[in-house]
Amino acid sequence: MMNYVITGGAGFIGSHLAKSLLEKGHSVQVIDNLSTGIKSNLDGIADRISFHGIDVLDYQELEKILKGNDGIFHLAALTSVPESYVRQNEYHQVNVKGTENIFRIAEKFHIKTVFASSSSVYGNTKNIPTQESEKRVPINPYGMTKLEAENLAMHYSGNCDIVGLRYYNVYGKAMINTGAGVITQFYQNIQKNRPPVIDGDGSQLRDFVHIDDVIRATISAMEKNTGSTFINIGSGITISILQLANMFIKYSGLDLRPVFVNEKEGNVKASQADISLAKRLLDWRPQTKLEDWVKSLY
Numbered sequence: 001m002m003n004y005v006i007t008g009g010a011g012f013i014g015s016h017l018a019k020s021l022l023e024k025g026h027s028v029q030v031i032d033n034l035s036t037g038i039k040s041n042l043d044g045i046a047d048r049i050s051f052h053g054i055d056v057l058d059y060q061e062l063e064k065i066l067k068g069n070d071g072i073f074h075l076a077a078l079t080s081v082p083e084s085y086v087r088q089n090e091y092h093q094v095n096v097k098g099t100e101n102i103f104r105i106a107e108k109f110h111i112k113t114v115f116a117s118s119s120s121v122y123g124n125t126k127n128i129p130t131q132e133s134e135k136r137v138p139i140n141p142y143g144m145t146k147l148e149a150e151n152l153a154m155h156y157s158g159n160c161d162i163v164g165l166r167y168y169n170v171y172g173k174a175m176i177n178t179g180a181g182v183i184t185q186f187y188q189n190i191q192k193n194r195p196p197v198i199d200g201d202g203s204q205l206r207d208f209v210h211i212d213d214v215i216r217a218t219i220s221a222m223e224k225n226t227g228s229t230f231i232n233i234g235s236g237i238t239i240s241i242l243q244l245a246n247m248f249i250k251y252s253g254l255d256l257r258p259v260f261v262n263e264k265e266g267n268v269k270a271s272q273a274d275i276s277l278a279k280r281l282l283d284w285r286p287q288t289k290l291e292d293w294v295k296s297l298y
Helices: 012-023 059-066 081-086 088-109 141-156 182-191 211-223 241-252 276-282 290-297
Strands: 003-007 027-031 050-052 071-074 112-118 162-167 169-171 197-199 208-210 229-233 259-261
Touching (some): 071 088, 162 211, 169 182, 182 241, 197 241, 208 211, 211 276, 241 290
Parallel strands (some): 003 071, 169 208, 197 259
16 A cells, blocks of 8 residues: 555546545545635545645645655646636746645655646647657646746656656546536537537647546556656547537537637647657556547437
């Protein structure tokens, strides 16, 4: 049995991770100030975890909780690209300063840390699919905070391994009622017999990866001896936003047509993971196919 701490453990990914770690027989502590996390995500396991309702900016309290643990999963973050434009200082505080607190403590006590980076660090990359060695040029404030977090990871990894997982577009059943992504929006609109609304012309390409696959990769990153590194976690397969909208319409059986609106600022044109490094270092392959999952909803 290992002793793990998950920051952002009441979030979509964090709560799934907590449940999986408990199933493996590990001890789990959750840190979440519930600014975006939802306490009910932990229903069913609340009596088996230690919950700390603190902020990642509270260094002293963090140090007390993290000291003596076997590993840290740092998932706490603010993640909305549009919101990152209007709350830039807050995004920097949480995603950069809060992350630095975690890394400082991890280095001090030699605790391996796996943290949530993002495909947003690449920006509008020239090479699709994208390898980890690709130049990182984020095009929005959220992506900038993730790039700064990666730079901090390299700085603090002298006495401990820090593994940054560049998550692509994570989806799953629990997200479609509470999330903010395009899958959530399409599903909720169609449930109300409304057409899916597409930002721009729908030609943007995305790589969607299922939550179960993400959790397997995240745990493997903690268990495997990878050293400090950054790893893409995606499906390795792309779909356009228009194709995704039409897929939802098809399986809903409704007579709907997508509606197009002006594209939001900071929207990446194409995003696809080269997952060869994840396959090699983590012995991991994605298993859930997006179309199978969408079909299962109906």
